[in-house]
Amino acid sequence: xxxxxxxxxxxxxxxxxxxxxxxxxxxxxxxxxxxxxxxxxxxxxxxxxxxxxxxxxxxxxxxxxxxxxxxxxxxxxxxxxxxxxxxxxxxxxxxxxxxxxxxxxxxxxxxxxxxxxxxxxxxxxxxxxxxxxxxxxxxxxxxxxxxxxxxxxxxxxxxxxxxxxxxxxxxxxxxxxxxxxxxxxxxxxxxxxxxxxxxxxxxxxxxxxxxxxxxxxxxxxxxxxxxxxxxxxxxxxxxxxxxxxxxxxxxxxxxxxxxxxxxxxxxxxxxxxxxxxxxxxxxxxxxxxxxxxxxxxxx
Amino acid sequence: xxxxxxxxxxxxxxxxxxxxxxxxxxxxxxxxxxxxxxxxxxxxxxxxxxxxxxxxxxxxxxxxxxxxxxxxxxxxxxxxxxxxxxxxxxxxxxxxxxxxxxxxxxxxxxxxxxxxxxxxxxxxxxxxxxxxxxxxxxxxxxxxxxxxxxxxxxxxxxxxxxxxxxxxxxxxxxxxxxxxxxxxxxxxxxxxxxxxxxxxxxxxxxxxxxxxxxxxxxxxxxxxxxxxxxxxxxxxxxxxxxxxxxxxxxxxxxxxxxxxxxxxxxxxxxxxxxxxxxxxxxxxx
Numbered sequence: 103x104x105x106x107x108x109x110x111x112x113x114x115x116x117x118x119x120x121x122x123x124x125x126x127x128x129x130x131x132x133x134x135x136x137x138x139x140x141x142x143x144x145x146x147x148x149x150x151x152x153x154x155x156x157x158x159x160x161x162x163x164x165x166x167x168x169x170x171x172x173x174x175x176x177x178x179x180x181x182x183x184x185x186x187x188x189x190x191x192x193x194x195x196x197x198x199x200x201x202x203x204x205x206x207x208x209x210x211x212x213x214x215x216x217x218x219x220x221x222x223x224x225x226x227x228x229x230x231x232x233x234x235x236x237x238x239x240x241x242x243x244x245x246x247x248x249x250x251x252x253x254x255x256x257x258x259x260x261x262x263x264x265x266x267x268x269x270x271x272x273x274x275x276x277x278x279x280x281x282x283x284x285x286x287x288x289x290x291x292x293x294x295x296x297x298x299x300x301x302x303x304x305x306x307x308x309x310x311x312x313x314x315x316x317x318x319x320x321x322x323x324x325x326x327x328x329x330x331x332x333x334x335x336x337x338x339x340x341x342x343x344x345x346x347x348x349x350x351x352x353x354x355x356x357x358x359x360x361x362x363x364x365x366x367x368x369x370x371x372x373x374x375x376x377x378x379x380x381x382x383x384x385x386x387x388x389x390x391x392x393x394x395x396x397x398x399x400x401x
Numbered sequence: 402x403x404x405x406x407x408x409x410x411x412x413x414x415x416x417x418x419x420x421x422x423x424x425x426x427x428x429x430x431x432x433x434x435x436x437x438x439x440x441x442x443x444x445x446x447x448x449x450x451x452x453x454x455x456x457x458x459x460x461x462x463x464x465x466x467x468x469x470x471x472x473x474x475x476x477x478x479x480x481x482x483x484x485x486x487x488x489x490x491x492x493x494x495x496x497x498x499x500x501x502x503x504x505x506x507x508x509x510x511x512x513x514x515x516x517x518x519x520x521x522x523x524x525x526x527x528x529x530x531x532x533x534x535x536x537x538x539x540x541x542x543x544x545x546x547x548x549x550x551x552x553x554x555x556x557x558x559x560x561x562x563x564x565x566x567x568x569x570x571x572x573x574x575x576x577x578x579x580x581x582x583x584x585x586x587x588x589x590x591x592x593x594x595x596x597x598x599x600x601x602x603x604x605x606x607x608x609x610x611x612x613x614x615x616x617x618x619x620x621x622x623x624x625x626x627x628x629x630x631x632x633x634x635x636x637x638x639x640x641x642x643x644x645x646x647x648x649x650x651x652x653x654x655x656x657x658x659x660x661x662x663x664x665x666x667x668x669x670x671x672x673x674x675x676x677x678x679x680x681x682x683x684x685x686x
Contacts, residue, residue, distance in 0.1 A: 151620045178620045180613030187612070188415060200407050201621050
């Protein structure tokens, strides 16, 4: 066990921002903290970073209270504007690296590597304030891990990035994970969480609705999402046993089943012993589970 | 480099390159130079042509040595008729014409103008005429030129003796007033200096708080270290500004006006040093 959050509560007078939160993160794991705006994600990050005290509960790193560990072990990417606007990209990276205990010689190779990897070579002497939002996000992201932290906290790291840069970021996160960095991150973009996370915690108004592996969360719902491409009419499919709901896609039907045991009989009916172009039984996506857990599609 | 000095260096280099810092030095130099060189500036920008005054001498005496031209008034001694000179005054060739004549062994003068003279010009001409009148009367007594000059230029030597032992500094009222004025000026400069640098610290902390960079910094250093680094960086910045001001202002004082202002500053510094030593001496007893 690396990070252990045990029954942590943060209270502001009568408002409870985080309520009795408990989860653990193992070394080298990517852990997702997901929830709506105001769910308590950033407050949790701040308590881990010792920027705010907990009202109740403990936060430990390898068995040591987090507020007494060497701060250079940590890396932090805030949600936005975590860099100096009037400093150049290169100076910024050296500054934050040195601030976390590295010297310039140690940093040179890292700075060169990440500048090249994030395609910022032509921006290295540009002031941060002159960069696009996406490039600023890339700079502050590199600044958060340039010192090779053991534990990295990323608050909405995909914010403001286009699909190409999102892929760059994902590959960087996986690179860090492979090098043994433990990563805790939050995101509203569930596809990214689903792609990267081993484990996650789902927050709603400061309360943990689920904490554990992504697969366990999906198993709670079972394989109930059935996608079929067939000539059988919607009305007929909708009346089959075990079908709760049916949606019409572009050239396919998406059926929601009561449970996965009905899939076999539906397959037999639709295929009727013949070739069928598409019949796919899946878990619900994290996005669908999230909407279900926190209160429907209007979140 | 420790985290503390890293933050100090970051703040110092960021601020020292800022346009506002350079602008504030230029502004201080401009204000101090403006005050110190006011008379030169005034002369350069507001100097008008000297007043043209014609002197028509109807006496037997030689008047040209009585009326010496200055930068403010230029005297000339036309030989034309009175009517013609008056016409020249009307035509603005002269600003004024002064007709001097003997009246019971005293000098009588009439000032003719077309446009009224300013109060200052009127005063200047009047005092010159008073001086000329005295010389004229002395000449009527048939004294030698040296005797006459000695009488006219004689000045009583006045010195002050302070009998009050308690106020041994013996400063005159003028010196005391000048001291109070200088104290206010220095006090105001210190106040504006302190306020500008305090506002720099608060603005800096507020802008870091406004962005999330403060969170990133505080995730790796203690808040007290961060604040001390801000204070130290700003203090070094203030020292830099004072140093730059002293160098630039010192060079200006030394190079302009033959270094007269520099001598003045040195005198003031000496006076201050003596005063400080004097105060220390009193405190020690």
